[in-house]
Amino acid sequence: MIPTHFLYQLADYEGIAIEWRDMHHVQGIYIHAPGAYKPVIALSNTLHTQERKLRCVLAHELGHHFTTSGHYIIAANSTSSIYATKHENLATKWAVNLLIPTDIFLDCIRKGMLCHELCNYFYVLPEYIIQKAKQLHKEPSLNDAIAEINTSYNVVF
Amino acid sequence: MVNPGTRIRELREKREMSQLELARQLGINNSVLSRIESGKRDVEDYLLVKFADFFRVSTDYLLYQTNDPTPTSSADLPETVAPYLADGLRELTPEARKEVMNFIEYVKVKYAKKDGDDKK
Numbered sequence: 476m477i478p479t480h481f482l483y484q485l486a487d488y489e490g491i492a493i494e495w496r497d498m499h500h501v502q503g504i505y506i507h508a509p510g511a512y513k514p515v516i517a518l519s520n521t522l523h524t525q526e527r528k529l530r531c532v533l534a535h536e537l538g539h540h541f542t543t544s545g546h547y548i549i550a551a552n553s554t555s556s557i558y559a560t561k562h563e564n565l566a567t568k569w570a571v572n573l574l575i576p577t578d579i580f581l582d583c584i585r586k587g588m589l590c591h592e593l594c595n596y597f598y599v600l601p602e603y604i605i606q607k608a609k610q611l612h613k614e615p616s617l618n619d620a621i622a623e624i625n626t627s628y629n630v631v632f
Numbered sequence: 633m634v635n636p637g638t639r640i641r642e643l644r645e646k647r648e649m650s651q652l653e654l655a656r657q658l659g660i661n662n663s664v665l666s667r668i669e670s671g672k673r674d675v676e677d678y679l680l681v682k683f684a685d686f687f688r689v690s691t692d693y694l695l696y697q698t699n700d701p702t703p704t705s706s707a708d709l710p711e712t713v714a715p716y717l718a719d720g721l722r723e724l725t726p727e728a729r730k731e732v733m734n735f736i737e738y739v740k741v742k743y744a745k746k747d748g749d750d751k752k
Contacts, residue, residue: 492743496735500728504735511743517735 476598477574479526482533486516491540495520503532505539505566514540531600534574538566567606574599575607581617635671636680636694643687644669658682 486493491514498519507514516536522529542565575597583593593604611617644654651669655662660679667673675683675694684691689701 494735494738496731496738498731498735500725501731504732506736506739508736508739508743510745511739512745513743515739515743 476596477530479530479533479598482530482537485537486533489537489540490514491516491537493518495523502528503536505536507540516540527594527598527600530574530598531570531603534570535566537573538569542566542569568610571603571606571610574603577611580607580611636675636683636696637669637671639694639696640665640675640683640687641669643683643689647687654686658686 483493494515494517496517496519498517499521501517502519502522504517505514506517516533518529518533518536522532580593580597583596588596590601590604594601597604644651649657651665652662655665658665658679660682664673668675668679680691680694684694687701690698692698693701
């Protein structure tokens with residue numbers, strides 16, 4: 476798995492400030508306001524004790540940084556709106572590809588890992604494994620691998 | 633009286649939403665929205681307010697009393713944020729929105745660009 480500290484390093488390298496906030500209805504926010512000298516990601520304090528979720532949220536917010544251009548970008552995540560808009564979709568796709576590289580993912584499938592094992596291996600939320608599977612669905616050459624994931628998904632969840 | 637339906641359609645199309653999507657978001661029937669947009673049905677006051685809130689415009693704008701969409705009631709919203717409230721934040725609950733707005737205010741103060749300090 477990609478170490479969690481790598482995500483922080485990436486933010487740091489990109490000049491993004493991270494702010495931990497006492498938020499209970501939103502898990503992460505990415506904002507690049509025209510009046511601010513650097514982009515800022517807010518993370519909810521509730522994520523301190525949920526590393527798996529933290530990785531997904533932080534990667535998603537980083538995704539906003541890499542997939543949207545210009546200022547004025549403000550994006551917020553709640554579990555209900557994670558895939559809501561076009562921007563959210565792009566950011567999630569980016570995050571999924573960062574946390575779950577295709578080659579490694581397919582290797583795991585070939586080793587016969589089930590969905591919950593994949594979740595642990597990449598240390599992400601199940602939603603991300605499903606999202607990855609959906610993304611790979613668009614690759615005709617990977618059809619067999621996908622069918623396998625779908626099966627294990629049905630069994631495990 | 634000019635028909636607010638045209639404005640509503642404009643705003644909806646600008647956001648690339650279907651009638652069905654918008655109707656669902658506002659909790660009204662799809663056919664009601666369709667009739668409003670085509671001017672076959674008058675818009676009740678409470679609905680007008682719903683539309684205005686959703687699109688972050690003033691009701692005056694919907695009624696063609698002004699060409700400035702900025703709602704007066706949301707003067708507390710930073711201008712730069714308003715368009716994104718309609719898009720990215722529209723699905724958030726009021727509590728979540730409040731947390732986001734608080735954070736925006738916080739960033740505006742803590743990370744404010746100083747003069748002659750374009751990049752830091």
